[in-house]
Amino acid sequence: MRPEITRRAFLKGSVIAACSIASTSSVARAAAAIKTGEPIATLIDISRCTGCEECVHACKEVNADKYPKPAKPFPKMYPKSVKVEDWSDKTDATERLTPYNWLYIQSATVDINGEKKELTIPRRCMHCTNPPCVKLCPWGASIQLDNGISRIDSDICLGGAKCQTVCPWLIPQRQTGVGLYLDILPAFAGNGVMYKCDRCYNRMARGEIPACIKICPENVQTIGPRDEILKQAHDLAASMNGYIYGEKENGGTNTFYVSPVPFDKLNESIEKGKGQPHLASVENSMATGDKLAMAMLVAPVAGVMGAAVRFYSMSKKRMIK
Amino acid sequence: MTLNDRITKFLYIITLTFLTLTGFAQMPIFKRYRIADIPGLGWLAEFYVTHSMHYIFAILLIGLAFYVCVDYFSDRKKEKRPTSQMYAKAVMISGLIITGALLVFKNLPGTPPYSPLIVSMLNLLHLTFCMLLLFYSLIILIIKKYLVQKTINDSDLLSEKKSYFQE
Numbered sequence: 001m002r003p004e005i006t007r008r009a010f011l012k013g014s015v016i017a018a019c020s021i022a023s024t025s026s027v028a029r030a031a032a033a034i035k036t037g038e039p040i041a042t043l044i045d046i047s048r049c050t051g052c053e054e055c056v057h058a059c060k061e062v063n064a065d066k067y068p069k070p071a072k073p074f075p076k077m078y079p080k081s082v083k084v085e086d087w088s089d090k091t092d093a094t095e096r097l098t099p100y101n102w103l104y105i106q107s108a109t110v111d112i113n114g115e116k117k118e119l120t121i122p123r124r125c126m127h128c129t130n131p132p133c134v135k136l137c138p139w140g141a142s143i144q145l146d147n148g149i150s151r152i153d154s155d156i157c158l159g160g161a162k163c164q165t166v167c168p169w170l171i172p173q174r175q176t177g178v179g180l181y182l183d184i185l186p187a188f189a190g191n192g193v194m195y196k197c198d199r200c201y202n203r204m205a206r207g208e209i210p211a212c213i214k215i216c217p218e219n220v221q222t223i224g225p226r227d228e229i230l231k232q233a234h235d236l237a238a239s240m241n242g243y244i245y246g247e248k249e250n251g252g253t254n255t256f257y258v259s260p261v262p263f264d265k266l267n268e269s270i271e272k273g274k275g276q277p278h279l280a281s282v283e284n285s286m287a288t289g290d291k292l293a294m295a296m297l298v299a300p301v302a303g304v305m306g307a308a309v310r311f312y313s314m315s316k317k318r319m320i321k
Numbered sequence: 322m323t324l325n326d327r328i329t330k331f332l333y334i335i336t337l338t339f340l341t342l343t344g345f346a347q348m349p350i351f352k353r354y355r356i357a358d359i360p361g362l363g364w365l366a367e368f369y370v371t372h373s374m375h376y377i378f379a380i381l382l383i384g385l386a387f388y389v390c391v392d393y394f395s396d397r398k399k400e401k402r403p404t405s406q407m408y409a410k411a412v413m414i415s416g417l418i419i420t421g422a423l424l425v426f427k428n429l430p431g432t433p434p435y436s437p438l439i440v441s442m443l444n445l446l447h448l449t450f451c452m453l454l455l456f457y458s459l460i461i462l463i464i465k466k467y468l469v470q471k472t473i474n475d476s477d478l479l480s481e482k483k484s485y486f487q488e
Contacts, residue, residue, distance in 0.1 A: 082353055130430035136368060138348050140440025146433075156437055160349035166368050189350075251430070285369065286430070292376035293425045299380045303387025310325065311395040 039129070039148035040204070041226040041254040042213065043233045044122060046266075047240060049220045051105045051120030055212035056094050059103045059124075062200060062211040066154070067091070067100050068193060070177030075186035082191060085174045096275035097123070099175035099195035103212055106276065108269035110261045119259070119266065122212065122220065123277055124197040125150065125171045126246055126253040132285045133163035133172060141194075148226065148254040151198035156180060159192035168250050168285055169277035172196040226254060233258050251284030325392075332385055337454075340378045344451060346371035379421055386414055406461060413457065416450040 070088050077084070087093070091100040103124040110119055131150040134142045141157035144150045152163065152172060158181045164172045172194040181190025200210035208214075213221040222232060230247065233256040237244050245257040257279075259266060267279040322330075346365045351357040357366035364370050420443050427435050427443075435443075 079353070079355060081355065134434075135428045136347070136372065137440075138444055140435070140437040140444065143437055143440075144434045153437055156441070162349045162368060165349070286428070288369070288373050289376060290429060292373060292380070293429055296376065296380050296383060296422075296425060299383035300387045303384040303389075304391050306384070306388045307391035307395060310392060 036225075038146075039226040039254060040223060041127075041148065041229040041256060042199075042210075043222040043229050043236070044255065044257045045220055045222075045236060046119055046121055046257055046259040047242070048218045049105075049120045049122060050218055051107060051118075052217065053094065053105055054215045054217060055122055055220075056101070056103050056105060058211040058215035059197075060101065062203065063102065063198075066195075066198075068154070068175040068178040068195065070175060070192070071182070072177060074177040075182065077191065078187050084176045085192065086176055087173070088175065088177075096273075097171060097173050097196070097277070098275060099173045099193075102195065102197040104276075106270045108266045110265055110269055112260060119261070121257065121266070121270070121279075124212075124255075125199070126169065126249070126255045127197075127199060128250050129252040129254060130250075130284075130286050130290075132166040132168075132250070135286060136166050137163055145201060147204065149199045149201045149204070151201050152194050152196060154179060154193045154195070157193045158184075158190035159194055160190060161194060163194055166285065168282040170274075171277060173275060230256060245279060249282040251286060329385065329389060332381065336378050336381045336385060337458075339374060340382060341451060341455065343371040343375040343378065344447075347375065376425070379418075379425070382414070383418060386418060409457060410454065413450050413454040417447065417454065420447040420450065 068088065070086070072088075074084050074086070087098045087100055090098065094101055094104055096104055103122060106121045106123045108119050108121065109116060111117075127148055127150050129148065131142070131144055133152075134144045134150050138160070139156060139158055142150065142152050142163050157179055159174050159176070159179060161172070161174050164170050164174070173196065174192050174194050176192040179190070179193035181192065184190065200208070200212075203210060209223050213223050222229060224232075233244050233247070236242070236258045240258070240260050242258055242260045243262050245259065245263045246253040246255045257263070263279045263281070270276070270279060272278050342365065345351075347368070351362070351365040357363050424440075424443055424447065426432055427440065
């Protein structure tokens with residue numbers, strides 16, 4: 001019997017085919033942009049996310065070899081108030097960011113046109129354009145790549161968690177009992193290694209897109225050159241009369257969230273806490289430092305001027321004498 | 322010591338003290354070792370506060386260094402002769418300023434990323450120059466305070482004894 005193609009099956013097939021062609025071409029475009037080494041950004045369309053956690057599991061799968069493998073028992077640390085942070089027995093946790101979970105889904109219940117709706121938001125490192133975690137790491141363990149990725153080198157990190165303290169979203173997460181500190185002074189300095197999303201830097205170096213973007217069945221994320229992606233974010237926000245988060249936050253990031261509801265509303269609704277970042281507006285954390293750095297250029301001039309004034313007044317005094 | 326020298330020395334001591342404190346505060350040690358828990362020292366664990374303070378005192382140190390250099394070379398009478406101590410301190414302070422400037426440049430937005438090795442090396446060099454300057458200054462202070470003072474006292478005592486016998 002000849003298989004009969006119904007109208008429904010035909011339409012379904014066409015939609016799937018169209019989607020795959022569209023996604024393949026967007027992947028090809030992104031891969032081409034990645035190869036050029038220019039700053040790459042991602043656009044996250046919150047209205048499309050269904051919270052299926054495919055991205056979370058894909059992230060865990062491709063980054064499994066980067067996860068910490070701590071040696072136990074952990075060395076004693078002094079003073080005794082220094083806390084051990086151990087996630088090695090909770091590697092499956094997906095309800096927050098951990099050293100074994102660099103991406104998780106946050107949910108918010110909001111009113112859209114008088115209708116209560118649940119929005120789900122993939123959360124991970126924002127990859128700031130001027131990242132405080134990179135700039136302020138005293139050990140050089142946190143680095144920024146030419147393509148805008150900020151990542152923590154687990155071979156160098158001592159786990160002091162300064163990167164977490166200076167991050168406006170407190171993204172990096174610590175695992176005790178692993179890393180370089182074990183070979184130096186484990187009792188007195190360091191406490192493991194900090195972990196966070198590295199936007200699949202190794203995949204991107206091969207011209208592939210990050211796993212969370214590739215796996216997403218709803219095409220929630222788009223990746224490409226920052227200028228292009230920012231324009232897309234504005235167009236999308238305009239089309240849904242929506243809002244953008246990440247463009248101006250902390251002086252600019254390489255992640256743009258687009259939402260149909262204001263982000264302060266989302267921020268009120270989401271669960272916040274350790275490993276669960278907020279969605280509040282963020283001032284540029286490095287702004288004061290950057291202004292003072294510029295003022296540093298004036299310091300030599302001021303010093304020379306001061307000495308010149310003294311020289312002039314001394315010469316005048318000597319002439320009078 | 323002239324008033325100018327006194328003011329310069331006072332500013333130098335204040336600047337160096339705060340630069341050392343805020344410099345060490347760039348490492349997460351004051352919270353770990355509960356020094357920030359001491360009343361009045363909580364700011365030492367605030368990275369953005371200590372970062373800004375470090376920059377402010379660095380501005381003062383650079384200004385002061387240029388002031389002292391130009392003032393020295395423009396002094397036609399050359400009242401102060403350079404000592405080996407001055408040369409040693411000049412090398413250490415120059416090292417601090419140069420490595421510090423490179424680190425400040427690294428922190429500016431849009432600066433091409435430094436390699437982790439360069440960042441670690443710059444930080445270690447900056448720390449080494451600081452420790453050298455501190456230890457050197459401490460040793461000089463001890464020598465001045467005890468050995469030189471002792472010699473002066475001894476010579477005073479000797480002259481007193483001499484004058485006693487002469488009488």
